[in-house]
Amino acid sequence: MTDIIRLTAAETAAKIASGELTAVEVTEAHLARIEAVDEKVHAFLHVDREGALAQARAVDAKRAAGEPLGPLAGVPLALKDIFTTEGVPTTVGSKILEGWIPPYDATVTKRLKDADVVILGKTNMDEFAMGSSTENSAYGPTGNPWDLTRIPGGSGGGSAAALASYQAPLAIGTDTGGSIRQPAAVTATVGVKPTYGGVSRYGMVAFSSSLDQGGPCARTVLDAALLHEVIAGHDPMDSTSIDAPVPPVVEAARSGNVQGLRIGVIKEFSGEGYQAGVLQRFNEAVETLRELGAEVVELSCPSFTYALAAYYLIAPSECSSNLARFDAMRYGLRVGDDGSHSAEDVTALTREAGFGAEVKRRVILGTYALSSGYYDAYYGSAQKVRTLITRDFERAFEQVDVMISPTTPTTAFAIGERADDPLAMYLADLCTIPVNLAGNAAMSLPCGLAPEDGLPVGLQIIAPALKDDRLYRVGSAVEAAFVKKWGHPLLEEAPQL
Numbered sequence: 001m002t003d004i005i006r007l008t009a010a011e012t013a014a015k016i017a018s019g020e021l022t023a024v025e026v027t028e029a030h031l032a033r034i035e036a037v038d039e040k041v042h043a044f045l046h047v048d049r050e051g052a053l054a055q056a057r058a059v060d061a062k063r064a065a066g067e068p069l070g071p072l073a074g075v076p077l078a079l080k081d082i083f084t085t086e087g088v089p090t091t092v093g094s095k096i097l098e099g100w101i102p103p104y105d106a107t108v109t110k111r112l113k114d115a116d117v118v119i120l121g122k123t124n125m126d127e128f129a130m131g132s133s134t135e136n137s138a139y140g141p142t143g144n145p146w147d148l149t150r151i152p153g154g155s156g157g158g159s160a161a162a163l164a165s166y167q168a169p170l171a172i173g174t175d176t177g178g179s180i181r182q183p184a185a186v187t188a189t190v191g192v193k194p195t196y197g198g199v200s201r202y203g204m205v206a207f208s209s210s211l212d213q214g215g216p217c218a219r220t221v222l223d224a225a226l227l228h229e230v231i232a233g234h235d236p237m238d239s240t241s242i243d244a245p246v247p248p249v250v251e252a253a254r255s256g257n258v259q260g261l262r263i264g265v266i267k268e269f270s271g272e273g274y275q276a277g278v279l280q281r282f283n284e285a286v287e288t289l290r291e292l293g294a295e296v297v298e299l300s301c302p303s304f305t306y307a308l309a310a311y312y313l314i315a316p317s318e319c320s321s322n323l324a325r326f327d328a329m330r331y332g333l334r335v336g337d338d339g340s341h342s343a344e345d346v347t348a349l350t351r352e353a354g355f356g357a358e359v360k361r362r363v364i365l366g367t368y369a370l371s372s373g374y375y376d377a378y379y380g381s382a383q384k385v386r387t388l389i390t391r392d393f394e395r396a397f398e399q400v401d402v403m404i405s406p407t408t409p410t411t412a413f414a415i416g417e418r419a420d421d422p423l424a425m426y427l428a429d430l431c432t433i434p435v436n437l438a439g440n441a442a443m444s445l446p447c448g449l450a451p452e453d454g455l456p457v458g459l460q461i462i463a464p465a466l467k468d469d470r471l472y473r474v475g476s477a478v479e480a481a482f483v484k485k486w487g488h489p490l491l492e493e494a495p496q497l
């Protein structure tokens, strides 16, 4: 059993394809692991035991009948609770959707099922994906498997924690300002934010529609690539979905090397506010890239300094509009529907009871930023900053093939440490947010452990839009070099639960 849960997704799929393991055996091993450790970790909000076993049995039947299997057939996956799943609860980490059972599958959910991936259940997250610690979930926080008193990142902390505690070899996240990459960094896992529009948002509950992007999470770069190819590609149900071929990410992950590549180090992402051990590991990563034959140059992107401020006007503005649909009439919770209240009051009472503090803060901020008389000063200015950030990236990518930075300024902080300080919480996404504002692709992968606290550090790689394959080419080369240097943090020094 123990051995099964430690396999990579690629190894698991190969063993199922060859008949060495059945999909049911693999699924049962992961369900047993969830049973054994998730009471402590709290990665899952809902485990779909029966659904997972039924999917696994279908894979085994297909194989027995000699039908062709997809590259991840029978491999278990943990799905962020922001994607709709037909017949299976979807809460988005909010009380307002408690008990809601969607009547349809998100495109991502459907593609996973069509590819015979086994969906184990739905993972915990900050309410409506607003947060960097998973503490904003209405269903209680998730622990970081490296140290259960620390945060696993957010908003997709449940997906990252499921990977790091060997409850699933694959997971799906969404990244509006860093929600895939920051959890990956603090748990020593791999997380990819594809190019905006690269993965369909149909059935993915909307937070900030011009920034939201679903993507793959895994323990290795190759596994992330295999999952990327399953979920990516044009979807007529999402008007922002890109109608272009999916970049060849699996091929890139298999042929990783950085020989002759030009790599830019972002000057603005170092110095004050960065943990010494994070910078030490990052600088060692830069050295490793040089040793591998890359040409490393320092680049300045002056507008990145304003990215956080612009994000916290744009994202709340879009959120205030998107979350208007939670009016107590259509889905989920309804409070005060006893004949003594008007429909308007029922909406107000339901939103008061159903939304948590951070969601309310953002709705209020966004409504203010969009209101007449303030729109130009706030939302308008933020959009101008967004353009400047995009131009900084364009200029940088004239000189380099990819850019790198630490994924986060610090390692995982303690649960509760930043809960009462929203600005300190927002700083966790300092290095990830510019990528969302420009629509580029980025990956976080393990970059050793910080010497002072022994906790994971993440390396961020950024590629131009539609060049997601460069992330995998560089990522797999760096991963191989780091494994040689430090050992794989998760595979060799796995957290003990």
Ligand SMILES: NC(=O)C[C@H](N)C(=O)O
Pocket: 129, 130, 131, 132, 154, 155, 174, 175, 176, 177, 178, 179, 180, 315, 429
């Ligand atoms: N959703 C995200 O990508 C996370 C970001 N920390 C936010 O709270 O907006």
